[in-house]
Amino acid sequence: DTGVSQDPRHKITKRGQNVTFRCDPISEHNRLYWYRQTLGQGPEFLTYFQNEAQLEKSRLLSDRFSAERPKGSFSTLEIQRTEQGDSAMYLCASSLRRQGGTGELFFGEGSRLTVL
């Protein structure tokens, strides 16, 4: 059983450039989440998909951020015109909605973004 995989693991970019992260969830999971984590803080919710539909976006997600999940499989998170404040770990997680579940998330190892 392969877990959630994210690519790239680390991205260094210059301010103003665009970056894209990819997430491959656990295959049988129908929900996919993006979180952001900065040093010393817990993960913060950004957005989530149920199958291919993006059902919720956080107010943290400015219009420079866009996420897609074509065909309900992998997902991409794109950040346009990056700013130094975008430097963070971007975590992808998937879950399976099930009876009696408590919403446990299965996280990938994260994609660390450094904006110079």
Add this chain to the structure above:
Amino acid sequence: DQQVKQNSPSLSVQEGRISILNCDYTNSMFDYFLWYKKYPAEGPTFLISISSIKDKNEDGRFTVFLNKSAKHLSLHIVPSQPGDSAVYFCAASARTNAGKSTFGDGTTLTVKP
């Protein structure tokens, strides 16, 4: 306003003793409470959870206690092992979107041999 708070940034215990990690929340609409463990350079890993209709859930060495009136939960690890050394995150979510969790800032647990 932080809805989930872990007031102790760090905790150090001796191997074999009990570790108690605490978490407070403010939103009475939360239905599920979860604990995740995170090692360096890895994503968080789900550890144990509890529904708001229960006050205790146990899984091996890990027990989570929920006190709804105090809006407080705790994770007990007995006995603690050096491999338990990690950052522990408390998280909470509502039934309407169980995977949309609000996380605390974590407690770094160090278990000394």
